[in-house]
Amino acid sequence: MRVKDHPVLSFPEREEITFTYQGKEVTARQGETIAAALHNHGVLELSKSGDKLRPRGLFCSIGKCSSCLMTVDGVPNVRTCITLAQEGMVVEKQEGFPDLPREAEPLEPSSTETRETDVLVIGGGPAGLKASLTAADAGGDVTLVDENPFLGGQLIKQTHKFFGSSDLDAGTRGIAIGDDLVGAVKAHENIEEMTGTSAVGVYKEAVGLYKNMEKFVKLNPGKLIVATGATEKMIPFPNNDLPGVYGAGGIQTLMNVHGVKPGKSAVIVGAGNVGLIVTYQLLQAGVDVQAVVEVAPEIGGYFVHAAKIRRFGVPILTCHTVLEVVGEERVEGVRIGEIDENSELLQESTQYLDVGIVGLSVGLSPSYKLLAHAGCELQLNPVLGGYVPIRDQRMRTTRDDVYVAGDASGIEEATSAMLEGTIAGADAAIELGVGGGREEEKIDDCLNKLKDLRAGPYYRELRKSIQGVEIG
Ligand SMILES: Cc1cc2nc3c(=O)[nH]c(=O)nc-3n(C[C@H](O)[C@H](O)[C@H](O)COP(=O)(O)OP(=O)(O)OC[C@H]3O[C@@H](n4cnc5c(N)ncnc54)[C@H](O)[C@@H]3O)c2cc1C
Structure with a gap:
């Protein structure tokens, strides 16, 4: 069921591709995920759960839950909400836990790669985009990864005019803010962008990145900025797992x-x-x-x-x-x-x-798993949404080479995410010695803006909670 006559958005016709679902041909628009294409054809049930074979459908649509796992081209447990449909793909519903494919082999040496970068930013939402731009403007060489097929994080779907501070994009549609930031990132010669790429682990010598289900990249960054956003919460009631x-x-x-x-x-x-x-x-x-x-x-x-x-x-x-x-x-x-x-x-x-x-x-609860993996100290903080890393005002965690920014540091808004991203990116540049000289000024400006944003009685609890997780 396609959206028609939308007051804000237009969905121009795009080239159609064909893939098979349960042996039957179905169409998708170029640039559409498998799960979205199946929804358009009325297919809500994407799998049966591992143990009790309960029907499962789409839930988060950003790759953070396991509701949409399907077998694609023989590979089980593919997150179809963030995997684009491709011509000729073979998509099958999973009924319970899948078997490992028989032909599963360790990756060929040619499909692994080891590299270095000044700053690795994980997450291309407002926090990660700003962190990347700030570190890159300072002269740092930045790699920005996001496991979704598009950059922008939550902004790519915010058609409403943003709330927040009037000098910080309030009154502008989220999608417009996202377009500007993504455009600037794509145009920046110091930023390498890797979409469709999941950061799967933080190891002593490198961060493990899995790109398009094809390539394993071991990236060794000077500084790591974790801007992985948040995960939707669920509440208990009978049948809360049904498609729909x-x-x-x-x-x-x-x-x-x-x-x-x-x-x-x-x-x-x-x-x-x-x-x-x-x-x-x-x-x-x-x-x-x-x-x-x-x-x-x-x-x-x-x-x-x-x-x-x-x-x-x-x-x-x-x-x-x-x-x-x-x-x-x-x-x-x-x-x-x-x-x-x-x-x-x-x-x-x-x-x-x-x-x-x-x-x-x-x-929402902060997506903290990579921070936990990196050994950063965490605190359970209900006001901030769940586990959040202990950090200082410059968004440095208890590991001095790892920063956090945005919803991953505690649930707030895109405006605070952008300010925190700028702070993290600027401080990372200073620490790496690549700063162009204006970074301290940028940090002071963002800290003042954050203070204004969080002022007033409505944010009293939030302020207290943030102080509770800040070192120094
Ligand atoms: C319905 C709705 C309305 C909202 N309205 C407003 C508003 O009006 N004003 C406002 O200021 N805020 C608003 N917000 C909040 C705002 O969108 C978020 O606070 C903001 O997007 C957080 O930015 P972020 O960069 O921290 O995370 P996100 O935007 O969530 O981006 C995180 C990115 O990290 C990527 N990622 C996560 N894990 C990995 C991994 N392991 N490997 C690679 N990539 C990974 C994700 O794919 C994602 O793209 C709204 C949110 C929602 C849901």
């Missing part, structure tokens, strides 16, 4: 990047800014949103976002929660109900909504 239950960002990727509607009707869980924005974007794409369900007594997002969706007549039901998803193979409906001040269900309040999409917008 998506993370909010997963819905955005399908609709706003690939122009594919996730379904016809939806319920969104969570009335923070992300939930409200995704609701509005679903409405823009022509999806019927029946309700936004919020367990707290108050809406967490900004009034302006709530007002927009109320104008469409979508109710925002506070003190409500999801009781269960109904369906066998996919979401067929959802039961919701109201809770009292003791979190007890008010039995008479339960209602069934006939929808095919349940969108979860219940928070």
